[in-house]
Amino acid sequence: MNKKVVYQVYLPSFKDENGDGLGDFKGVESKLEYIKSLGAEYVWISPFFKSPMKDNGYDVEDFYEVNPSYGTKQDLKSLVDKAEKVGLKMMIDFVFNHSSDKHVWFTKALEGDEKYKTYYHFLNKSELTEKSLQIKSVFETPIFNKVKDEYYFGAFSTYQPDLNWSNKDLRNELKEIVKYWIDFGFKGIRLDVFNVIDKDKTKLLEMGNVWDIAEGKNVNKYWKEVLEYATQNDVYIVAEANAPAKNSLAYTIPVEGSVNSIFTFDHMDWRIYKDDKITLNSLFEKIFIKMSEVNNNGGDLAIALDNHDNPRIINSLIDKTGASRVSAALLLNTLNIINTSSSYIYQGNEFGLMNPNFTSRNQLRDIASLNSSSDEKSTIVYSRDNARSPMPWDHTKNKGFSNANSIWLDNPYKENLEENLSKEILQATRKLINIKSQIQADAKINILQNNELIIYEITSKENSIITVINAQNKEATYNNNYKVIFETNATKNIEAFGVKIYSK
Numbered sequence: 001m002n003k004k005v006v007y008q009v010y011l012p013s014f015k016d017e018n019g020d021g022l023g024d025f026k027g028v029e030s031k032l033e034y035i036k037s038l039g040a041e042y043v044w045i046s047p048f049f050k051s052p053m054k055d056n057g058y059d060v061e062d063f064y065e066v067n068p069s070y071g072t073k074q075d076l077k078s079l080v081d082k083a084e085k086v087g088l089k090m091m092i093d094f095v096f097n098h099s100s101d102k103h104v105w106f107t108k109a110l111e112g113d114e115k116y117k118t119y120y121h122f123l124n125k126s127e128l129t130e131k132s133l134q135i136k137s138v139f140e141t142p143i144f145n146k147v148k149d150e151y152y153f154g155a156f157s158t159y160q161p162d163l164n165w166s167n168k169d170l171r172n173e174l175k176e177i178v179k180y181w182i183d184f185g186f187k188g189i190r191l192d193v194f195n196v197i198d199k200d201k202t203k204l205l206e207m208g209n210v211w212d213i214a215e216g217k218n219v220n221k222y223w224k225e226v227l228e229y230a231t232q233n234d235v236y237i238v239a240e241a242n243a244p245a246k247n248s249l250a251y252t253i254p255v256e257g258s259v260n261s262i263f264t265f266d267h268m269d270w271r272i273y274k275d276d277k278i279t280l281n282s283l284f285e286k287i288f289i290k291m292s293e294v295n296n297n298g299g300d301l302a303i304a305l306d307n308h309d310n311p312r313i314i315n316s317l318i319d320k321t322g323a324s325r326v327s328a329a330l331l332l333n334t335l336n337i338i339n340t341s342s343s344y345i346y347q348g349n350e351f352g353l354m355n356p357n358f359t360s361r362n363q364l365r366d367i368a369s370l371n372s373s374s375d376e377k378s379t380i381v382y383s384r385d386n387a388r389s390p391m392p393w394d395h396t397k398n399k400g401f402s403n404a405n406s407i408w409l410d411n412p413y414k415e416n417l418e419e420n421l422s423k424e425i426l427q428a429t430r431k432l433i434n435i436k437s438q439i440q441a442d443a444k445i446n447i448l449q450n451n452e453l454i455i456y457e458i459t460s461k462e463n464s465i466i467t468v469i470n471a472q473n474k475e476a477t478y479n480n481n482y483k484v485i486f487e488t489n490a491t492k493n494i495e496a497f498g499v500k501i502y503s504k
């Protein structure tokens with residue numbers, strides 16, 4: 001399989017067509033040509049299933065129904081069909097680690113139905129220590145939640161009880177769901193929190209913090225079983241591992257692995273350090289060393305510098321290095337695209353979108369921010385809503401996102417919208433994606449240098465591409481005889497925070 005370029009759409013914030021202030025299927029449909037024009041092959045849309053929206057759809061009440069706020073099932077079908085017509089493949093986001101507490105499986109379990117109780121993790125008080133009862137979930141609710149004289153386990157929140165994957169009946173239900181949506185027309189799958197699904201009782205009882213549940217020994221085996229239909233139908237599958245994934249290679253190598261790509265977030269902490277010594281070089285090192293280890297051996301450690309779960313990285317890069325917005329965007333897009341991984345472009349990356357300027361906690365809507373025990377300033381700085389703020393498309397009402405009188409989440413982007421929509425970053429990004437399309441599936445990546453200049457080479461039987469990034473705030477000289485195929489500035493030298501790409 002060739003390495004992919006996937007465009008990530010965060011559905012609530014992408015484009016509102018029906019005027020209710022929330023993004024929808026028709027909104028995405030209206031932008032398919034635009035996404036195609038970037039050079040992407042897949043469009044991943046965030047979960048659209050019926051949901052109480054405690055975690056914006058990552059709490060699924062019914063895996064077969066769509067959330068009516070996004071449109072009807074026919075609207076979704078029309079989106080999938082139109083995507084195919086313009087040459088794009090739609091990617092569905094499966095949230096199978098947990099369900100909503102409003103899912104009928106869980107409500108039946110609460111009524112005492114023994115079959116459905118075994119779909120979840122219920123524990124007796126006598127099994128739990130005081131220490132376990134203190135452990136917090138990712139969104140800062142208790143991880144063990146009391147109902148009558150028992151406790152159920154919710155790694156993310158009280159509203160998202162974890163499913164018990166050791167139960168074969170549950171896995172069969174998930175298999176059916178996969179089949180249903182592949183038959184519906186989806187050609188790609190993104191798996192939410194892939195590597196935390198397999199946890200036995202001992203793990204739950206002995207854990208010190210929530211991520212101790214990651215990397216259970218059956219992760220690969222269970223997914224292979226549940227995804228069999230997708231694999232048989234040549235569906236591209238990417239796994240999200242927001243818990244450390246030691247087995248990235250094993251998960252993604254052809255045949256033995258259960259998925260095609262995996263993205264991990266080891267580099268995400270780069271953005272939160274206040275330490276001035278943290279540089280572009282350290283970001284590069286964090287991502288590219290592991291990438292070369294996994295990808296040069298046949299796996300695919302995919303790259304996602306941004307997503308809906310983190311403030312945008314461009315702000316950190318500008319703060320840490322003093323690079324201009326255009327340079328920062330192009331440096332990041334180069335790292336994100338020119339490599340041997342599948343690349344994920346999060347909505348707005350293509351034109352260097354920065355975080356909006358929230359000024360008050362009251363503007364935030366994300367469960368993580370609402371439950372955050374931090375002070376107002378850091379809650380705002382680290383809020384996932386920074387990346388979720390509705391897309392600014394143009395100068396019209398609500399910056400072209402919606403013509404509603406109020407929108408579900410503010411979009412107070414401060415930077416000059418002219419600049420925001422400037423074609424400079426957009427056109428350069430298209431060029432980068434075009435260069436990526438020439439990188440062969442079997443290409444190997446080799447890091448040549450990581451100091452003032454970051455230099456790496458991508459070689460395959462047919463060609464060799466050398467990328468040179470000037471990681472410092474002054475011009476640098478660099479010479480070779482190869483053909484320049486991309487440059488941020490057509491000078492002989494390499495401008496401060498500039499990029500040149502050569503082909504042999």
Ligand code: GLC
Nearest residue numbers: 055058095156192193242309
């Ligand atoms: C993943 C999603 C995130 C969600 C969490 C729980 O990390 O990307 O948005 O809150 O899983 O489903």
